[in-house]
Amino acid sequence: MTDAAEQISHFESIISMDQCIEPKDWMPEAYRKNLIRQISQHAHSEIIGMQPEGNWLTRAPSLRRKAVLLSKIQDEGGHGLYLYSAAETLGISREEMIDALQTGEAKYASIFNYPTQTWADVGAIGWLVDGAAIVNQISLQRNSYGPYARAMVRICKEESFHQRQGYEIMLTLSRGSEKQIQVAQDALDRFYWPSLMMFGPHDSESAHSARSMAWKIKRETNDDLRQKFVDQTAPQIQILGLRHPDPKCIWDPERGHYDMGEINWEEFYSVINGNGHCNRQRLEHHIDAHEEGAWVREAMQSYHEKKKQQSYAKAS
Ligand code: 3HC
Numbered sequence: 001m002t003d004a005a006e007q008i009s010h011f012e013s014i015i016s017m018d019q020c021i022e023p024k025d026w027m028p029e030a031y032r033k034n035l036i037r038q039i040s041q042h043a044h045s046e047i048i049g050m051q052p053e054g055n056w057l058t059r060a061p062s063l064r065r066k067a068v069l070l071s072k073i074q075d076e077g078g079h080g081l082y083l084y085s086a087a088e089t090l091g092i093s094r095e096e097m098i099d100a101l102q103t104g105e106a107k108y109a110s111i112f113n114y115p116t117q118t119w120a121d122v123g124a125i126g127w128l129v130d131g132a133a134i135v136n137q138i139s140l141q142r143n144s145y146g147p148y149a150r151a152m153v154r155i156c157k158e159e160s161f162h163q164r165q166g167y168e169i170m171l172t173l174s175r176g177s178e179k180q181i182q183v184a185q186d187a188l189d190r191f192y193w194p195s196l197m198m199f200g201p202h203d204s205e206s207a208h209s210a211r212s213m214a215w216k217i218k219r220e221t222n223d224d225l226r227q228k229f230v231d232q233t234a235p236q237i238q239i240l241g242l243r244h245p246d247p248k249c250i251w252d253p254e255r256g257h258y259d260m261g262e263i264n265w266e267e268f269y270s271v272i273n274g275n276g277h278c279n280r281q282r283l284e285h286h287i288d289a290h291e292e293g294a295w296v297r298e299a300m301q302s303y304h305e306k307k308k309q310q311s312y313a314k315a316s
Contacts, residue, residue: 015216020146023089031215034208035145036090037106038217040097043083044108048101048282050076052116053125061119068165069122075158082155086147102287110268111194113276120173120180120187126166128188128195128233134159135229136199144216167236174240185242192233192245196260197268199226205265227257234258 007026014021021027050073057073060066084094100106111129116122134156141152173184200222203209212218220228230249237244248261271279 015144018142018216019144020149021144022146030211031217032090034212034215034217035148036087036092038208038212039083039087039090039145039148040092040100041107043080043087043097044101044106045112046076046080046083048108048112048286049129051282051285052112052114052278053122055116056119056122059119060122065169072126072162072165075162079151079155079158082151083148086145086151089147098290102283102290104274104283107272108282109198110271110276111191111198112282113271113278114190114194115277117190118183118187120170120183121191123166123169123173123184124187124191126162126164127170127236128166128191129198130159130162130166131233132195132198132229134163135225135232139218139220139225142216142219148217170240174242181242184240188237188240188242189245193263193267194271196226196229196263199223199229201265201268227260230258230260 008028011021011025011027011031014025021031053069053073053076057066057069060069084097087097088094097106101108109129111125116125137152137156137159141149141156143149143152170184170188173180200206200209203221203223206222209218209221213221234244234249234251246261249258251257252259270276274280
């Protein structure tokens with residue numbers, strides 16, 4: 001068997017045995033590129049996702065809510081760092097990834113291009129957005145690339161706190177005054193459908209799913225994960241006593257799942273192609289913050305250079 005054939009068969013045997021490909025293993029270029037695409041965009045989503053919630057830090061209704069929100073936002077920054085580090089093991093630099101984000105070449109989750117207009121939006125994001133992310137990320141804990149799978153284990157633990165704090169905000173509002181119930185309903189109506197979009201296009205429209213499933217980068221399809229999320233969310237909406245945004249979301253005892261209406265895919269593609277409410281604002285804010293933080297990166301760089309020179313001098 002030629003070397004190339006041996007490499008491919010070894011790669012395929014690791015995947016077929018549900019084991020992990022590690023950074024030093026041989027991997028097909030297309031596998032590496034697909035992982036860089038997905039992991040870096042996942043990281044971008046974590047970092048950009050800090051902005052909509054950060055918008056409410058100074059206006060949280062109590063010190064407790066502010067402290068919880070601050071801790072959640074800090075977690076998201078950490079998730080971004082784990083994921084950028086996982087992507088770097090595939091041979092791409094942090095600078096290249098940040099550049100791809102800031103030039104608009106790389107994507108991030110479309111939901112973060114929706115504005116957070118009320119405090120209830122912070123609850124809806126924690127409950128629905130982090131809830132959808134958990135459904136997806138629990139599945140990704142079993143993906144075939146070692147550093148990505150391991151990053152997911154810790155991220156999932158922190159996401160469950162994020163989801164619970166969001167649902168608690170919604171529960172508090174839904175047990176409150178008429179106005180608070182109305183604000184909670186409004187947030188649910190505005191964030192429900194974009195949360196379903198987080199699972200990507202239908203499997204039949206998905207550009208990457210078939211290959212990602214074959215390589216076990218994805219362990220469940222976009223539509224299967226979306227169905228899981230819809231099934232878990234419908235009873236939660238009932239507990240809140242709010243109106244479900246999807247009138248077609250009705251339990252089908254034969255399927256053992258909730259039915260769902262059609263997602264507005266025109267809106268989905270319009271937002272991911274840059275026409276959402278906040279696309280420009282999110283990137284401008286990221287670029288400003290990145291430029292403001294340049295001195296920290298330069299200071300760290302020169303510190304490391306100096307440490308390296310000192311250790312060379314000692315060694316010689
Ligand atoms: N927002 C933006 N772009 C999206 C999208 C969304 N909701 N759903 C799909 N897309 C893009 C894909 O990136 C792809 O574009 P590309 O070729 O330029 O990368 C295109 O639409 C076609 O979609 P596919 O289904 O073919 O793409 P994937 O196979 O990559 O599936 C995915 C999309 C399900 C998002 C998959 O990439 C994935 O599971 N990513 C990891 C999870 C993730 O990124 N989650 C984002 C949210 S993280 C988060 O919410 C943090 C939380 O703490 C708040």
